[in-house]
Amino acid sequence: MSAPAEPAPELDLTADVLTLTRALVDAPSVSGSEGPLADAVEGALRQLGGLDVERVGDTVLARTSLDRPTRIVLAGHLDTVPIAGNLPSWIDTVDGEDRLYGCGTSDMKAGDAVMLRLAARFGVPGAQPARDLTFVFYDNEEVEAVRNGLGRVARERRGWLYGDLAILLEPTDGVVEGGCQGTLRVVLTVPGKRAHSARSWLGVNAVHGAAGILGTLAGYAAREVEIDGLLYREGLNAVRIEGGVAGNVVPDECRVTVNFRYAPDRDEDQAEAHVREVFADALAAGVTLEVTDSSGGALPGLSEPAVAAFVAATGQPARAKLGWTDVARFAAFGIPALNYGPGDPNLAHKADEHVRLDRLQPAEDALIAYLSGSDA
Numbered sequence: 001m002s003a004p005a006e007p008a009p010e011l012d013l014t015a016d017v018l019t020l021t022r023a024l025v026d027a028p029s030v031s032g033s034e035g036p037l038a039d040a041v042e043g044a045l046r047q048l049g050g051l052d053v054e055r056v057g058d059t060v061l062a063r064t065s066l067d068r069p070t071r072i073v074l075a076g077h078l079d080t081v082p083i084a085g086n087l088p089s090w091i092d093t094v095d096g097e098d099r100l101y102g103c104g105t106s107d108m109k110a111g112d113a114v115m116l117r118l119a120a121r122f123g124v125p126g127a128q129p130a131r132d133l134t135f136v137f138y139d140n141e142e143v144e145a146v147r148n149g150l151g152r153v154a155r156e157r158r159g160w161l162y163g164d165l166a167i168l169l170e171p172t173d174g175v176v177e178g179g180c181q182g183t184l185r186v187v188l189t190v191p192g193k194r195a196h197s198a199r200s201w202l203g204v205n206a207v208h209g210a211a212g213i214l215g216t217l218a219g220y221a222a223r224e225v226e227i228d229g230l231l232y233r234e235g236l237n238a239v240r241i242e243g244g245v246a247g248n249v250v251p252d253e254c255r256v257t258v259n260f261r262y263a264p265d266r267d268e269d270q271a272e273a274h275v276r277e278v279f280a281d282a283l284a285a286g287v288t289l290e291v292t293d294s295s296g297g298a299l300p301g302l303s304e305p306a307v308a309a310f311v312a313a314t315g316q317p318a319r320a321k322l323g324w325t326d327v328a329r330f331a332a333f334g335i336p337a338l339n340y341g342p343g344d345p346n347l348a349h350k351a352d353e354h355v356r357l358d359r360l361q362p363a364e365d366a367l368i369a370y371l372s373g374s375d376a
Contacts, residue, residue, distance in 0.1 A: 007036060008027075008036045008037070008039040008043070009024075009026070009027040009036070009037065009040045011024075011041065011043075012044075013048070013116050013117065013119065014120060017114060017360045018100065018357060018360055018361075020116055020117065021100060021105065021109055021110045021112075021113035021355070022089050024104070024109040024112055025088075025089040025100070025103065025104050025105050026088045026089055027040065028080075028087060028103075029079050029080055030079065030080055030081070030082050030083060031079040031080070031081070031140050031141075031142045032140065032143070033079075034078045034079050034140070035058050037078050038058040038059070038060050038078060038137065038139065041060045041116070041137050044116065045116075045119055045123065045135070048119060048123045048124050049125050050064065050122075050124045050126075050127055051063060051119065052064075052065060054157070054160070056152060056156060056157055057139065057149060058078070058139035058149060059138040059149035059150070059152065059153055060136075060137040061134070061135070061153065061157065062119060062123065062134070062135045063132065063133060063134040063135065064123060064127075064129065064132045064133050065132065066129070066132050067132075068129070068130065068131050068132040069131075070131045070163075070164040070165075070306075071131060071133070071134060071162070071164055072131045072132070072134070072164065072166075072167065072371065073134040073136065073161060073162075073163035073165070073166040073167070073330070074115050074118065074133065074134065074135050074166075074167050074169065074367075075136040075138065075150065075166060075167070075168050075169070075326060076108055076111045076112045076136070076137060076138075076168070076169045076170075076341075077112075077137075077138050077139065077141030077142070077149070077150075077326075078138065078139055079139055079141055079142050079143075080103050080107070080109070080142065081142050084103065084350075085351065086101060086102050086103045086351055086352070086353060087103050088102065089101060089102030089105065090102065091357075097356055097357075097358075098356070098357040099356055099357065100354055100355050101352065101354040102353065103353060104353070105343065105355040106171045106344050106345070106347040106348055106354065106355050107171050107345070107347075107348035107349065107353070108169060108341060108343055110341065110342045110343045110355045110359070110360060110363075111171065111341035111343060111363075112137060112169065113360070114169055114341070114360070114363050114364045114367065115137070117364050118135075118371065119133075121368065129371050129372060130371065130373050131164075134160060136150065136153065136160070138150045138153065144292075144293045145293055145294070145295045148326070150326050151329065154329060154333075158333075161330065161333065162333070162335065163335060164335075164336070165306035165310065165335070165336050165337070165338075166327065166330040166335050166336070166338075167337070167338060167340055167367075168327050168338070168340070169340065169341035169342075170321070170325045170339045170340075170341050171341050171342070171343025171344055171345045171347070171348055172339050172340055172341050172343070172345060173342075173343070173344045173345065174314075174340075174341075174342055174359050174362060174366075175314070175318070175340075176310065176311050176314055176316070176338050177319055177320065177321035177338070177339040177340070177345075178228065178230050178301065178302055178307070178318045178319070178320060178321060178338055178339075179227070179230070179232075179297060179298045179301065179320065179321055179327065180264065180297050180323060180324050180325045180327050180339070181232060181234070181261045181263060181322060181324055182262045182263075182266060182271055182294075182297030182324065182328070183259065183260070183293070183294070183295050183297075183324040184259070184262065184268065184271045184272060184291065184293070184294050185239075185258070185259050185260075185291070185292050185293040186257070186260075186272075186275055186289050186290060186291050186292065187255050187257050187258075187289070187290045188213055188255070188256045188257075188279060188282065188287050188289055189253060189254070189255050189287065189289075189290070190206045190207075190213070190243075190253065190255075190256070191204075191206060191209075191252070191286055191287070191288075192204040192205055192207075192250065192252040192253060193250070193252055194249060194251070195249070195250040196249065196250070197248045197249060197250055198248070200250050203250035203252070204250070205250050205251060206243055206251045206254040207244065207251050207254045209254060209287075210241065210254045210256055212281070212282055212285075213256050213258075213279065213282055214238060214256070216278060216279060216281075217236060217238050220236045220278065222235050223263065225263035227263065227264065227265055227300055227320075228299070228300040228301075228302045228303070229302075230300050230302075230318060230319055230320035231319075231320055232263035232264065232322065234260075234261060234262050234263055235259075236258065236259075236260050236261075236275070237258065238257065239257050239259045240256070240257035241255070241256050241257070242254070242255045257292075258275070260274070260275050261323070262274070262297065263297070264296075264297030264298055264300075267296055268294050268295075268296045271294075272291060272294070275289070276289060295328060296328055296332075297324065298327045298331035298332075298337065299331070300318070301331065301337070301338075304336035306336045307338050310338060310340070311338075313366070313369070313373070314340070314366060321339050321345075323345065323348075325339055327339060340363075340367075341363060342355060342356075342359040342360050342363035343355050343359075344356070344359075
């Protein structure tokens with residue numbers, strides 16, 4: 001018998017951004033279980049009365065229809081990585097900083113809370129934003145690309161994603177982060193020959209055979225690439241290793257999962273070719289390589305007028321996004337996109353994940369000022 005679903009939380013969009021962030025964090029929404037939180041978001045947005053609202057799976061879409069000359073798309077994912085003993089949320093002061101701790105605080109429920117606050121301000125009858133707005137709260141961002149809710153919207157409701165600028169409220173610590181890295185995940189399978197461990201000379205140990213792969217990874221020299229003045233750092237890492245049959249059996253297979261995070265001057269085909277080149281000796285010796293997940297990156301696009309205008313509005317220089325985000329999906333549609341949110345990207349996915357309280361209101365205020373302005 002399956003466990004009952006979590007009830008939908010109550011979301012008060014008139015509450016301050018900290019209270020709203022905490023309400024979102026305390027509603028568990030690990031990838032694949034976003035339904036109750038999506039229900040709450042949908043219900044709260046419908047109650048505002050000034051938005052067209054639509055549901056696609058566990059993705060909630062909402063937009064204004066005010067015939068403004070430009071449209072801004074604001075997007076954020078509702079899911080988190082698995083909980084690491086860090087719920088419910090709590091507030092603590094460390095090194096003089098007031099912090100909200102909990103799974104998803106930084107990545108990216110603080111950004112979702114800012115989006116909801118913006119919806120509450122500009123999505124009510126009589127509101128007068130300078131631009132039309134689209135809000136996208138989507139599911140399954142933290143898992144393989146095929147499950148991504150924004151990808152589903154792109155396939156089934158693509159018109160909802162069109163705009164003059166897309167802002168992903170991913171964690172950036174209140175600084176614009178341009179573009180994003182691409183990500184490629186492959187599985188290298190090392191063959192062996194099974195035998196009794198008491199007569200190991202009769203077999204070939206596949207786990208031992210993975211030593212060359214691990215050595216290659218340990219000695220890999222990652223590139224650093226500057227694009228539009230932003231520095232992207234690449235990385236090639238083993239993220240999982242599997243092998244073994246029983247405590248008395250020489251294993252006949254070992255699987256090493258490798259993740260390549262690459263600068264956006266490479267495309268997906270070039271990234272795969274590079275990984276195959278790195279492991280050329282292993283592949284020649286009988287190791288097989290299977291691509292299990294691939295998402296291309298996005299160039300910074302700082303010369304795009306809409307991106308440049310937003311960077312100027314923040315009053316701070318942009319930096320590179322080290323990680324993959326859905327700016328890549330918007331870039332593929334030819335829509336300028338950037339990352340900007342109150343969370344700290346260095347804290348994403350950590351057991352002590354938190355967001356500084358003094359980052360929340362400034363992010364909301366900056367976006368209110370931009371969306372209320374007349375410059376496009």
